[in-house]
Amino acid sequence: xxxxxxxxxxxxxxxxxxxxxxxxxxxxxxxxxxxxxxxxxxxxxxxxxxxxxxxxxxxxxxxxxxxxxxxxxxxxxxxxxxxxxxxxxxxxxxxxxxxxxxxxxxxxxxxxxxxxxxxxxxxxxxxxxxxxxxxxxxxxxxxxxxxxxxxxxxxxxxxxxxxxxxxxxxxxxxxxxxxxxxxxxxxxxxxxxxxxxxxxxxxxxxxxxxxxxxxxxxxxxxxxxxxxxxxxxxxxxxxxxxxxxxxxxxxxxxxxxxxxxxxxxxxxxxxx
Numbered sequence: 469x470x471x472x473x474x475x476x477x478x479x480x481x482x483x484x485x486x487x488x489x490x491x492x493x494x495x496x497x498x499x500x501x502x503x504x505x506x507x508x509x510x511x512x513x514x515x516x517x518x519x520x521x522x523x524x525x526x527x528x529x530x531x532x533x534x535x536x537x538x539x540x541x542x543x544x545x546x547x548x549x550x551x552x553x554x555x556x557x558x559x560x561x562x563x564x565x566x567x568x569x570x571x572x573x574x575x576x577x578x579x580x581x582x583x584x585x586x587x588x589x590x591x592x593x594x595x596x597x598x599x600x601x602x603x604x605x606x607x608x609x610x611x612x613x614x615x616x617x618x619x620x621x622x623x624x625x626x627x628x629x630x631x632x633x634x635x636x637x638x639x640x641x642x643x644x645x646x647x648x649x650x651x652x653x654x655x656x657x658x659x660x661x662x663x664x665x666x667x668x669x670x671x672x673x674x675x676x677x678x679x680x681x682x683x684x685x686x687x688x689x690x691x692x693x694x695x696x697x698x699x700x701x702x703x704x705x706x707x708x709x710x711x712x713x714x715x716x717x718x719x720x721x722x723x724x725x726x727x728x729x730x731x732x733x734x735x736x737x738x739x740x
Contacts, residue, residue, distance in 0.1 A: 517529070517533055519534040537599075542568035553637070557639075560635070562634050563633040601624050603621065606650075642731065646674060
C-alpha cells in the first residue's frame, strides 16, 4: 500500500508545481505590457519644438516640423510690379518662384506673363529660400489698394518646375503709395494648421503712383472700346438706330410735302 502512495503523492506535487509556474509567467507578461504602455505615454508627452518657435508638440509632430524646416533650398522670385497705376483700373501683379538652379526658366516664365499682359516696366528678381511649401502675400498699408486674394497664400512647390501667384490690384486713392510682397517658408501641421514662416520673410517695397484718368487716356480708352467686338456691335446698333431715325424723319417730311401738294391741287381745281 505504501508503495502505491508514493507515486500518487509525487504526481500531485508535480502537477502543483506546473500550475505555480504558469501563474508566474502570466504575472510577468502583465507587468511587461504595463511597462510598454507606460513608455508609449512618455513618448507622446508634448515637448517644446524649436522648428515652430518653441511651441509644444508631440515628438512625432516635432520630427515632421523639423524635417520641413530642414528641407530648404536656394530659390529665386521674379515679379513685374507696375511703377504707375490709374485709380479705379485693376491690374494683375504676378509672382513666379522656382529653384535658383532654374533661374533662367523662372525669368522666362515671367517674361511670358508680361508679354501676354501687354508688357511691363521691368522684371525684378530676388533670391529667396524655398521649401516644400512657399507662402506669398501682397499687402498695402492703410488700405490704399483693393487686393484679391487677401492674406497669405500657401502653395506646394513641385519637385521640378515653378509656382505662380497672381493678384488683382486696384488703386483706390491717388498719390504715391507702397505695395509689399512677402515671400516665406511656412510649416504645415498634420491637421492643416499653418505656422509662421521659419525664416524671416523677404519683403520687397513697390512704389506705385495712383492717379486719376486724364482726358487723353479717356479718349484712348474709348477708341480701344470702339475697336473691340463689343464696341463694334454697340456702334453698329447706334448707326442703325440713327439711320432709322433719319429715315423716319425723311418719310415724315415727305408725307407733309405730299399733303401740301394735294392741298394746292385741290385749290386750283376749285378755281377752275
